[in-house]
Amino acid sequence: MPAEKHKPEEIIGKLREVEIVLGQGGTTAEACRRIAVNEQTYYRWRKEYGSLKTDQACRKKDLEKEQLRLRRAISDLTLDRLILQEAARANF
Template sequence: MGKKSTPEEIIAKLREVEVRLARRETAGQAVRWIRVTEQTYYWWRMEYGGL
């Protein structure tokens, strides 16, 4: 298990994924770039996506 990310780090990573998706990368490619699983990404998006 890796270190827990702070809410600020999570939000920054979610923004990075959004930028990559806008550049037409797949969700899988974008999520691998921020080094989390797709499951973690979707959970974070559900929890922090509205911020």
């Protein structure tokens, strides 16, 4: 079963819920049950989104997508260049 994909703004909201539970004296395990994620996911989210505001998290995801697109473009261009160099060597 594939993992459920959460949007950055949802993750930040859930992290705030955990902070409230912890502030009221609850445990991390209780807080994670409340937001319906395991503790490992909570710690990963906290590491990635802990200090971000909602708009910053959305911008971060947009930049990651753009970076991936640019990496693919560079790879394609590099491959094209190598093919052209090989073809040029074969013609002479």
